[in-house]
Amino acid sequence: MPELRQNEATREWVIIATERAKRPEEFRSKEQKKPLPETKTDCVFCAGSENKTPAETFRIGGIGREWKVRTVLNKFAALSKSSGVVVSDSGIFRKMTGYGYHEVIVETPRHNAVTALLSESEVADILRAYKNRYLFMEQDEEIDDIIIFKNHGSAAGTSLEHPHSQIVATPVVPHQVRNRIDIAITYYDDHHECLYCKILRDELKEGTRIIAETEHFVCFTPFAALTPFHTWIYPKRHSSNYGRITDAELVDLSKILRLSLGKFYFGLNDPDFNYVIRSAPTDARDASYFHWYLSLIPRLTKSAGFELGSGMFINVSIPEENAKFLREVVIS
Amino acid sequence: MPELRQNEATREWVIIATERAKRPEEFRSKEQKKPLPETKTDCVFCAGSENKTPAETFRIGGIGREWKVRTVLNKFAALSKSSGVVVSDSGIFRKMTGYGYHEVIVETPRHNAVTALLSESEVADILRAYKNRYLFMEQDEEIDDIIIFKNHGSAAGTSLEHPHSQIVATPVVPHQVRNRIDIAITYYDDHHECLYCKILRDELKEGTRIIAETEHFVCFTPFAALTPFHTWIYPKRHSSNYGRITDAELVDLSKILRLSLGKFYFGLNDPDFNYVIRSAPTDARDASYFHWYLSLIPRLTKSAGFELGSGMFINVSIPEENAKFLREVVIS
Numbered sequence: 001m002p003e004l005r006q007n008e009a010t011r012e013w014v015i016i017a018t019e020r021a022k023r024p025e026e027f028r029s030k031e032q033k034k035p036l037p038e039t040k041t042d043c044v045f046c047a048g049s050e051n052k053t054p055a056e057t058f059r060i061g062g063i064g065r066e067w068k069v070r071t072v073l074n075k076f077a078a079l080s081k082s083s084g085v086v087v088s089d090s091g092i093f094r095k096m097t098g099y100g101y102h103e104v105i106v107e108t109p110r111h112n113a114v115t116a117l118l119s120e121s122e123v124a125d126i127l128r129a130y131k132n133r134y135l136f137m138e139q140d141e142e143i144d145d146i147i148i149f150k151n152h153g154s155a156a157g158t159s160l161e162h163p164h165s166q167i168v169a170t171p172v173v174p175h176q177v178r179n180r181i182d183i184a185i186t187y188y189d190d191h192h193e194c195l196y197c198k199i200l201r202d203e204l205k206e207g208t209r210i211i212a213e214t215e216h217f218v219c220f221t222p223f224a225a226l227t228p229f230h231t232w233i234y235p236k237r238h239s240s241n242y243g244r245i246t247d248a249e250l251v252d253l254s255k256i257l258r259l260s261l262g263k264f265y266f267g268l269n270d271p272d273f274n275y276v277i278r279s280a281p282t283d284a285r286d287a288s289y290f291h292w293y294l295s296l297i298p299r300l301t302k303s304a305g306f307e308l309g310s311g312m313f314i315n316v317s318i319p320e321e322n323a324k325f326l327r328e329v330v331i332s
Numbered sequence: 333m334p335e336l337r338q339n340e341a342t343r344e345w346v347i348i349a350t351e352r353a354k355r356p357e358e359f360r361s362k363e364q365k366k367p368l369p370e371t372k373t374d375c376v377f378c379a380g381s382e383n384k385t386p387a388e389t390f391r392i393g394g395i396g397r398e399w400k401v402r403t404v405l406n407k408f409a410a411l412s413k414s415s416g417v418v419v420s421d422s423g424i425f426r427k428m429t430g431y432g433y434h435e436v437i438v439e440t441p442r443h444n445a446v447t448a449l450l451s452e453s454e455v456a457d458i459l460r461a462y463k464n465r466y467l468f469m470e471q472d473e474e475i476d477d478i479i480i481f482k483n484h485g486s487a488a489g490t491s492l493e494h495p496h497s498q499i500v501a502t503p504v505v506p507h508q509v510r511n512r513i514d515i516a517i518t519y520y521d522d523h524h525e526c527l528y529c530k531i532l533r534d535e536l537k538e539g540t541r542i543i544a545e546t547e548h549f550v551c552f553t554p555f556a557a558l559t560p561f562h563t564w565i566y567p568k569r570h571s572s573n574y575g576r577i578t579d580a581e582l583v584d585l586s587k588i589l590r591l592s593l594g595k596f597y598f599g600l601n602d603p604d605f606n607y608v609i610r611s612a613p614t615d616a617r618d619a620s621y622f623h624w625y626l627s628l629i630p631r632l633t634k635s636a637g638f639e640l641g642s643g644m645f646i647n648v649s650i651p652e653e654n655a656k657f658l659r660e661v662v663i664s
Contacts, residue, residue: 097335304481
């Protein structure tokens with residue numbers, strides 16, 4: 001019979017729809033993505049088109065077209081620094097100027113590169129660029145929250161083929177984040193321990209949902225995975241935000257992230273996916289109660305009216321089966 | 333420059349991305365849905381296939397195949413009554429048996445009918461079936477929340493062509509709903525008034541986001557619409573749950589729902605959409621602080637990493653422009 005499981009971090013229930021659950025291999029993408037050229041003349045992110053992007057904010061590598069990773073302002077920025085933060089209330093309606101940062105991390109000069117197939121040192125450079133931009137945006141006192149994310153494929157909301165990630169810094173703490181913080185604080189107050197450290201310890205003890213483990217990180221399927229193959233990568237060392245990652249951890253994260261993306265790429269045939277690095281709001285940057293982590297969400301199913309109306313998800317797969325499937329995918 | 337707007341009901345901020353906002357007509361679907369037959373032999377919801385569905389729970393119309401609306405158990409139920417409610421904790425992991433109800437409302441015997449093009453009395457019959465099933469499920473003391481919803485088209489998460497809606501009754505209050513309740517209670521305690529009644533009054537006064545108004549209902553674009561053409565239909569009379577709708581209101585709702593769906597159908601060329609009827613949890617069935625309403629969400633854009641990671645949405649359209657566009661779509 002169906003089962004409800006509670007996500008400890010959000011207190012939201014997920015329905016594990018056992019009656020219509022699919023086997024892990026049924027989620028393998030049937031569509032073959034079309035091969036891309038190494039350079040595309042109309043792509044502003046390709047090597048040689050550096051002067052076609054908005055201002056560059058950071059780069060790793062050499063001058064001219066000899067870069068490895070570049071970060072640039074987003075041409076269609078969701079938030080910008082064109083004015084200060086001004087809040088205005090009109091009766092019940094509240095608005096705020098769209099102050100903030102929105103940058104693109106161009107992950108590689110090659111149009112046809114696939115993040116999962118890059119070398120560990122190439123992935124480490126992307127993660128270094130994230131850290132640089134995170135630390136830069138964090139210095140702005142108007143900024144309350146910083147979200148790093150990647151959209152891969154059209155089902156994940158991107159039409160751009162060239163491998164890229166994004167970073168957005170907002171002048172508010174999203175209510176969803178505030179809600180998680182409240183839950184984490186309550187847990188900390190009750191147990192004098194970070195909720196996420198506890199989740200990690202219990203997942204390691206249980207073992208059935210672990211996908212991979214490295215010196216500093218653990219990749220696993222959450223007990224209450226929202227969707228098929230929903231995956232978390234947690235750092236073992238307690239730290240509330242990505243900006244505090246050490247270089248040794250960063251190199252190790254490049255290993256486990258590349259491995260995890262590779263397991264998706266080979267095991268599920270390059271599915272569309274999003275990943276997100278969640279950190280504590282900047283005001284809680286050294287909080288004992290919150291733990292940064294990376295959440296990887298392959299877009300294998302679509303949310304429907306039930307999800308929109310309740311906030312609960314129906315997961316048509318068994319988390320333990322999916323974890324086992326991914327654990328057994330071998331990356332050369 | 334971009335603007336943030338706060339959704340008063342959830343306290344979540346939405347980014348109105350003015351820099352890349354599209355004009356209303358740009359959201360018009362370019363795809364022409366393929367014509368369907370009036371009856372399809374392998375469709376279990378068509379007239380003549382009554383014996384192929386799981387048990388019928390309610391019908392409007394005559395015997396045999398002479399029905400207008402039928403409700404049946406869902407063959408792939410997300411929740412079921414095969415056991416009682418049992419909660420079990422194992423360390424930090426909490427699960428519950430998947431007790432509950434999941435029924436399908438078959439809206440019409442005709443495979444090729446379109447809800448937007450039904451007559452008002454046909455739509456009223458669908459709404460009567462919703463009420464019947466709502467009141468039935470509400471009697472079960474194990475049930476905490478009841479969600480009525482419709483998925484139209486593949487982007488809205490359905491592969492079934494035959495017009496249908498669903499109703500799910502859960503043994504928990506979804507945390508997302510609990511969060512809205514908390515916000516509504518705080519507003520009520522501060523103002524001795526329902527937050528939603530206040531929103532409705534202010535929207536009517538402002539006027540720029542109103543799409544249509546009938547004797548008992550108002551259809552409008554929320555000030556902080558999450559996505560392009562996100563639409564709310566509010567009852568004017570304060571009532572916390574759909575089960576308390578009067579017959580006069582139900583007839584009037586069929587008018588404004590048909591009109592609203594028609595404006596989408598003709599103005600945006602039959603886009604995929606979800607709608608959801610949100611009610612207070614059953615324990616708060618006569619609450620002064622919560623107001624039931626219908627939320628209509630055309631699936632014109634995809635959520636991406638930013639939305640998944642922050643809970644905030646980026647709306648690439650201007651709510652007032654979309655409301656004006658829909659206001660001017662004339663339905664014959």
